[in-house]
Amino acid sequence: MPPDHDELSLHECASLVEVQEVSTGIGSACEEVAVLYANGNVREAEALLEALLADAGHADDEWPWTMLLDLYRLTGQRERFEAKVIDYATRFERSPPPWQDLSATAPRARGGATPSLKLAGLLSSALAKQIEQIVVLGERNRAVRIDMASLRDADDEGSALLLDAVARLRRARVRVSLSGVDKLVTTLSARIEVGVAEQRSLWLLLLELLQNGGAQERFDDLALDYAITFEESPPSWNPVEPLTEDTAPDAGVALRAGGHLAFDGEIAGGGSAVFGRIVELAEERSDIVVDCSRLRRMDFVSAGTLFNVLSTLRGKGRNVTLRGVNAMVLALLHVMGVGQVARITPRP
Secondary structure, eight states: OOOOOOOOOHHHHHHHOOOOOOOOSSOHHHHHHHHHHHTTOHHHHHHHHHHHHHSTTTTTOHHHHHHHHHHHHHTTOHHHHHHHHHHHHHHHTSOOOOOOOOSTTSOOOTTSOOOEEEEEEEESGGGHHHHHHHHHHHHHHSEEEEEEEEEEEEOHHHHHHHHHHHHHHHHTTOEEEEESOHHHHHHHHTTOOTTOOOOHHHHHHHHHHHHHTTOHHHHHHHHHHHHHHHSSOOOOOOOOOOOOTTOOOOSEEEEOGGGOEEEEEEEOTTOHHHHHHHHHHHTTOSEEEEEEEEEEEEOHHHHHHHHHHHHHHHHTTOEEEEEEEOHHHHHHHHHTTGGGTSEEEEOO
């Protein structure tokens, strides 16, 4: 049955439901570990888990074993993982989880590449829809690369539209870069005239292109000319880190093939921007799958917000599955009662 089109807001979801304390079944010590890790106290969490395994009263409890093995994977400690994994397999008579480096410094596989959109011809108001697509693409994936190699020229109105889109993305903390700018830089440089206060947006676009190209000396010269021409302070030099086809976006949320959401990296500070994507998607469908295989950590406050969001969506007939959750985050979600309002599957 297709979902209705009730207005769903993150503020509504986060405020209508109070988080309830529930019995988790994982034990108070593991609950403490989950909260320590959620708050960024990784060493304390690891020490407590190792102490639990050394305690005969907890040695046959699978939760601390599973959490410690995943903590080793999340922190890239392969030797410690391999030293424990044999004991785990022997004690519980089952295949242990495979080694996989899940740390922040682990190499990223292809498939999480930065999305790219190409602009061609004349950058004018005729490209307004394409420019808006850039904003949508960036907000969905938290990073976007704009390929400008096929642009032959730009007018003042088109320059203003693109600059506004870039500014909106950066205010939303979306990583954005402009590539293939050399030809357009040459074209625009030939069109501007010092002392003629016209086509201000075109000047500003040229400054933006020089920043993306890392041309600081040319930027500084143009910034001085801009100040003289328009009698106002120019933008400051703020170099832009280039995004390539293989650059993975920052932590957050992305929309992947098949319409599935994916949590990535670490979610902290309440997670409003990240969980808002679930609310948006819930306006279009009743069943939502969130891939959490690249989610390393979620802080306590964000887990509470997630519970409230999912509770509200459950009340509106939406079903959410959190797939591939690591044991450290899984324990936290148990503490917060998220399993009551969503289906959660662990990471292998």
